[in-house]
Amino acid sequence: MNPVTIVSGTAYPWGAKNIDTDVIIPAHWLKTITRAGLGRGAFETVRAQPGNIFDDPRFAGAPILIAGDNFGCGSSREHAAWALADMGIRAVIAPSFSDIFSGNAFKNGIVPVVLPQDAVDRLLEVAQDQPVTVDLETMSVTTPFQDRFPFELDSFRRDCLMNGxxxxxxxxxxxxxxxxxxxxxxxxxxxxxxxxxxxxxxxx
Structure with missing residues (x-):
């Protein structure tokens, strides 16, 4: 696992709530025996819709996903974290996560950042055309407009992420x-x- 200290760049300003693991990676992708290539199946049903955010060239290759409440609910499939990692996402910001998804994300080098809804709303606005930074050293999410949103993370998980x-x-x-x-x-x-x-x- 690669060390994670700072994740900075474009962010997908999605904000959708109650996104379950079947939306993140549909069940028919679970037959694979390797993690490689799962990013192609990530958010397949969302990508089937014209004008979806994941195929918008403005956010291509974004390392951060800004989501809504209860992200990663549903089944315990670790493939959801594998798919996000394979598409290049290194941090997910949301008001809350499924406990199982949060654990799977951590084990795969993805930082699950919990912020209040008002902070998430502000980031959704900024991310339309500006980068976002998640910093594990300072335990904060910042923007070019001097926004600074502190977050908490279990110290053991933080150390594991920072040391890979x-x-x-x-x-x-x-x-x-x-x-x-x-x-x-x-x-x-x-x-x-x-x-x-x-x-x-x-x-x-």
């Missing part, structure tokens, strides 16, 4: 500790690894 640590990375970071434990177990309880057979005294 997913669950595999967290495990590898403890390699020395794990190795020491395994050596100690091998010496003290060799039968666990099957390297020594129990010696049984023959009966008299």
């Amino acid at each position: 640590l997913d669950e595999i990375g967290l495990t590898l970071a403890q390699d020395a500790v794990i190795g020491g434990f395994e050596r100690e177990m091998a010496q003290g309880r060799p039968w666990i690894e099957g390297r020594a057979a129990l010696q049984v005294e023959p009966s008299a």
Whole structure:
């Protein structure tokens, strides 16, 4: 997972509420065995509508999505986060998220930013023609008009995002500790690894 400290640039000023994971990535895309290419299926039903925001050249390649309340509700499919990441989104700003989606986003290097509705409304206005910046150092969202909206994020998740640590990375970071434990177990309880057979005294 790539480290995330600042996400800055164009933002999709969508603002739609109660967007479920089937809207983010329809079920027929779940047959894939790879994450690559899922961005093509992201918001497929929305993109089928003429003049949709995701095919508007003004927002092409935007790394930020500004959404409405209850974003990512519905099923627990991690493909939703995979699809967003594959289309280049690194932060989603909304008044609230589904807990499962928020967790999946974090595990895939996407920053879920919770802001009050009035702050989201202001960002939707600014993002029509100006960039938005999400800064994990200062824990704030800013605009070129000196808007500054502070947000909160669990400190563990913040550290993981800033250091590029997913669950595999967290495990590898403890390699020395794990190795020491395994050596100690091998010496003290060799039968666990099957390297020594129990010696049984023959009966008299």
